[in-house]
Amino acid sequence: MSAVSDTKAEPMIEARGIHKYFGGSHVLRGIDATIARGEVAALMGSSGSGKSTFLRCLNRIEEPSQGDVLIEGTVITDLRTDVNRVRADIGMVFQEYNLFPHMTVLENVALGLIYVRRRPRSEAQETAADALKRVGLADHVTKHPQQLSGGQQQRVAIARSLAMRPKAILFDEPTSALDPEMVNEVLEVMRTLAEEGMTMVVVSHEIGFLRKAADQLIMLDAGQVVERGPTARVLDEPEHERTREFLRAIR
Amino acid sequence: MRQELIKSRPIPLILMFLVGLGYLLAAPATSGIGIAFDITATVAVFVAFLFLFVPVQIDKGAPLWLQNLSALALLVLATAAFFRWADGDWGRLGYLFFNVEVMSRPGAMARMLSGLWIAVQVFLFSLVLSTLLGMFMAVVRSIVNDALLNFFIDAYVDVFRAVPPIVLLLVTYSALPYSGIVLSPFATGVVALTLIEGAYLTEVFRSGIEAIHRNQVLSARSIGLTAWQAMRLVVLPQSVRIVLPDYSNRLIGLMKRTAETSVIAIAEILKVAQDLQSQFVNATPLVVGALLYMVVLFPMTRFVSRLEKSRPRQ
Ligand SMILES: Nc1ncnc2c1ncn2[C@@H]1O[C@H](COP(=O)(O)OP(=O)(O)O)[C@@H](O)[C@H]1O
Ligand SMILES: [Mg+2]
Numbered sequence: 001m002s003a004v005s006d007t008k009a010e011p012m013i014e015a016r017g018i019h020k021y022f023g024g025s026h027v028l029r030g031i032d033a034t035i036a037r038g039e040v041a042a043l044m045g046s047s048g049s050g051k052s053t054f055l056r057c058l059n060r061i062e063e064p065s066q067g068d069v070l071i072e073g074t075v076i077t078d079l080r081t082d083v084n085r086v087r088a089d090i091g092m093v094f095q096e097y098n099l100f101p102h103m104t105v106l107e108n109v110a111l112g113l114i115y116v117r118r119r120p121r122s123e124a125q126e127t128a129a130d131a132l133k134r135v136g137l138a139d140h141v142t143k144h145p146q147q148l149s150g151g152q153q154q155r156v157a158i159a160r161s162l163a164m165r166p167k168a169i170l171f172d173e174p175t176s177a178l179d180p181e182m183v184n185e186v187l188e189v190m191r192t193l194a195e196e197g198m199t200m201v202v203v204s205h206e207i208g209f210l211r212k213a214a215d216q217l218i219m220l221d222a223g224q225v226v227e228r229g230p231t232a233r234v235l236d237e238p239e240h241e242r243t244r245e246f247l248r249a250i251r
Numbered sequence: 252m253r254q255e256l257i258k259s260r261p262i263p264l265i266l267m268f269l270v271g272l273g274y275l276l277a278a279p280a281t282s283g284i285g286i287a288f289d290i291t292a293t294v295a296v297f298v299a300f301l302f303l304f305v306p307v308q309i310d311k312g313a314p315l316w317l318q319n320l321s322a323l324a325l326l327v328l329a330t331a332a333f334f335r336w337a338d339g340d341w342g343r344l345g346y347l348f349f350n351v352e353v354m355s356r357p358g359a360m361a362r363m364l365s366g367l368w369i370a371v372q373v374f375l376f377s378l379v380l381s382t383l384l385g386m387f388m389a390v391v392r393s394i395v396n397d398a399l400l401n402f403f404i405d406a407y408v409d410v411f412r413a414v415p416p417i418v419l420l421l422v423t424y425s426a427l428p429y430s431g432i433v434l435s436p437f438a439t440g441v442v443a444l445t446l447i448e449g450a451y452l453t454e455v456f457r458s459g460i461e462a463i464h465r466n467q468v469l470s471a472r473s474i475g476l477t478a479w480q481a482m483r484l485v486v487l488p489q490s491v492r493i494v495l496p497d498y499s500n501r502l503i504g505l506m507k508r509t510a511e512t513s514v515i516a517i518a519e520i521l522k523v524a525q526d527l528q529s530q531f532v533n534a535t536p537l538v539v540g541a542l543l544y545m546v547v548l549f550p551m552t553r554f555v556s557r558l559e560k561s562r563p564r565q
Contacts, residue, residue: 001345059473061469061472061473084472084475084476084477085475086471086475087474087475088474089475091473091474092470092473093467094469094470094473096466098466098467098469098470099469099470100336100489101469101489102488102489102492110476111474111484112475112476113477115475115480115484116474116475158347160474161474164474164475173423218565221410
């Protein structure tokens with residue numbers, strides 16, 4: 001077996017025994033997860049179960065207290081890792097969009113290309129414009145985020161991640177802050193990404209979307225995985241009582 | 252719409268009317284400058300009387316030109332009344348405080364203007380240095396965020412905000428020679444003002460940095476920017492907008508505080524004015540000095556008021 005096919009076989013993201021303490025509170029209690037290249041994994045669980053914290057450990061926006069994260073087989077949770085490099089390769093989309101209000105939409109998307117990828121400004125802006133076209137916002141490049149609707153802002157945030165040509169994108173409840181009529185335009189973009197083979201980890205409770213787009217569903221409760229499996233199986237035949245309760249509650 | 256056009260009686264207009272009327276009812280003058288005052292008072296009363304009955308939109312108040320005009324008339328009337336009823340030695344007052352002859356003596360105005368230039372230099376040097384210092388402290392405090400370092404920065408801020416500038420100036424000026432450090436009065440003044448202003452500006456910038464939501468930093472870091480890049484490209488540009496009004500107010504205070512450097516013999520406006528005062532045995536240089544400060548500070552305060560009106564809401 002050659003080295004190349006070896007890396008191909010590696011999962012894109014692997015989490016091994018992740019623990020996280022905030023002061024005295026034990027928020028993540030040993031979480032394992034394996035997400036293959038091109039796979040879409042969904043994280044579900046009630047508020048406070050540790051979904052955001054776990055997601056943030058995957059690109060070390062939050063430092064795990066214990067355990068390892070591997071990206072394409074490389075451990076990124078040790079001291080020698082260049083975290084900025086890792087983060088440039090793993091996109092992240094937040095519930096509150098978190099665009100930069102003092103920049104135009106195009107500048108928002110080009111920022112990482114210019115200062116992290118070190119691309120010349122003109123080339124970065126071209127790439128950024130392409131990314132914005134992919135999320136259907138080619139006409140809004142010169143606007144400021146505040147001039148856009150929530151759904152449009154969230155699509156800019158997705159374009160900002162996309163422009164970096166990431167290996168994977170992490171989504172933390174990307175539609176929870178949106179008015180209902182804007183949820184679909186964002187989910188639509190995410191579904192296209194999934195079909196194009198983007199590796200994604202998505203915290204979401206949009207059952208319809210997950211059913212179509214997610215390959216694997218991981219159910220968290222109090223910082224632990226209570227159930228995991230193919231999306232349809234977990235949704236239709238949940239094995240664990242906590243999962244059943246949760247699914248009843250959100251339906 | 253119609254109902255909004257109710258009668259508005261701007262206070263300056265009413266005061267103008269009352270003061271003018273009072274002035275005219277008291278015995279009118281018969282000669283000299285008094286006649287000019289009487290004419291002004293008559294016109295003022297007439298104008299005020301007319302405009303008191305002009306309906307204006309309540310939320311807009313009187314038009315700006317009318318407000319300015321009535322304020323000016325009020326000023327003139329108040330001055331006239333003061334001269335009429337205060338039992339002053341006007342000749343002596345004019346000689347001592349508004350003496351054109353004294354100021355036209357050779358070198359007098361030139362020295363005053365060089366004082367202005369030096370004051371502006373003290374201001375600019377302290378401004379640039381304290382801005383750098385305050386920005387540096389605030390940024391380091393936010394990024395490094397180390398308990399010991401924070402303690403030192405906070406101690407610096409607390410100490411230098413608690414010392415009156417004039418005391419620090421005198422202490423530094425008299426203590427430095429014994430420490431073997433040789434600094435000109437100018438440099439000493441700039442250093443002392445910078446230390447004090449830097450402490451305030453550290454607080455100003457710190458509050459600006461903290462006003463930017465943590466999510467902005469998270470989002471910047473998640474695309475791979477370093478902590479310094481996130482600060483420079485994402486946080487500071489937003490913070491600066493927020494703190495601009497506070498910052499500009501400090502700036503005005505700093506310009507005024509340059510006067511205190513006169514105590515360590517820096518030849519700025521106040522020092523020159525006092526020197527000329529004792530040389531000529533006349534206080535006119537002080538009045539001219541006050542005017543020079545106003546020439547610099549009027550535009551600055553106007554500018555800051557405009558900034559404050561456009562302060563971004565968060
Ligand atoms: N920065 C933090 N400091 C202290 N506690 C935190 C912090 N972030 C999250 N927590 C706590 O960790 C737990 C899990 O939070 P989170 O991961 O945000 O859950 P979820 O995203 O599933 O709602 C919660 O109890 C929350 O209060
Ligand atoms: Mg969350």
